[in-house]
Amino acid sequence: MNEYLLGAISALWLGVLTSISPCPLATNIAAISFVGKRMSRTTAVLLAGLLYSIGRMVVYVGVAAIVVAGVLSLPGVSNFLQLYGNKILGPLLILIGMFLLDLISIKMPGWIPDKWAEKKAEKGGIFSPILLGGLFALAFCPTSAALFFGSLIPLSVKHQSVVLLPSLYGLGTGLPVLIFAFVIALGFSSIGKAFNAITVFDKWARKISGLVFIAAGFYFTINYIFLTP
Numbered sequence: 001m002n003e004y005l006l007g008a009i010s011a012l013w014l015g016v017l018t019s020i021s022p023c024p025l026a027t028n029i030a031a032i033s034f035v036g037k038r039m040s041r042t043t044a045v046l047l048a049g050l051l052y053s054i055g056r057m058v059v060y061v062g063v064a065a066i067v068v069a070g071v072l073s074l075p076g077v078s079n080f081l082q083l084y085g086n087k088i089l090g091p092l093l094i095l096i097g098m099f100l101l102d103l104i105s106i107k108m109p110g111w112i113p114d115k116w117a118e119k120k121a122e123k124g125g126i127f128s129p130i131l132l133g134g135l136f137a138l139a140f141c142p143t144s145a146a147l148f149f150g151s152l153i154p155l156s157v158k159h160q161s162v163v164l165l166p167s168l169y170g171l172g173t174g175l176p177v178l179i180f181a182f183v184i185a186l187g188f189s190s191i192g193k194a195f196n197a198i199t200v201f202d203k204w205a206r207k208i209s210g211l212v213f214i215a216a217g218f219y220f221t222i223n224y225i226f227l228t229p
Contacts, residue, residue, distance in 0.1 A: 015172020049181020055133025097213030
């Protein structure tokens with residue numbers, strides 16, 4: 001498989017993993033429920049879910065693009081990546097895989113824009129779901145921060161992709177949100193079942209992804225550190 005195509009698929013999957021991780025998943029459900037309670041029509045709830053997803057996507061793409069463009073603009077970065085990019089990627093993939101398997105943990109201060117964000121969103125009118133999505137996207141928790149800064153950014157830098165890979169990541173973060181918007185549009189009684197189903201999916205998705213990351217990390221480590229002069 002083409003290496004860039006594999007990177008694109010990885011970016012999309014990282015976005016999905018970010019969105020269904022416990023902390024982002026809880027904020028996504030709370031935000032869409034908050035918006036959905038203020039709308040009576042099914043189409044309006046679905047539109048709100050779409051706008052909320054767009055808000056998250058825009059923030060993720062914007063932050064990633066700024067960071068990646070900043071890194072790539074530094075003198076000598078391109079040559080450094082050509083020489084050592086694959087060597088660094090191997091150990092990094094192993095660390096991310098261990099994190100997904102809960103073999104290591106990261107503690108970091110978190111900011112959850114709950115009531116404050118809701119008050120700001122209420123003043124946004126039709127654009128309130130976009131505003132809420134953007135604010136919640138900025139609330140990085142350990143899992144989302146590790147996947148975003150530890151996986152997506154190095155992947156985008158490696159492929160020198162300022163827009164495409166961050167955009168695919170943002171799209172991935174929006175897909176589960178749209179599913180919940182659809183569930184909420186059908187009826188709030190279905191939220192609990194959907195939440196439980198996605199929680200179970202997240203558990204297995206994290207384990208499988210963790211093993212894949214570790215396997216890929218060992219491949220890159222062995223191939224580019226030990227076998228490549």
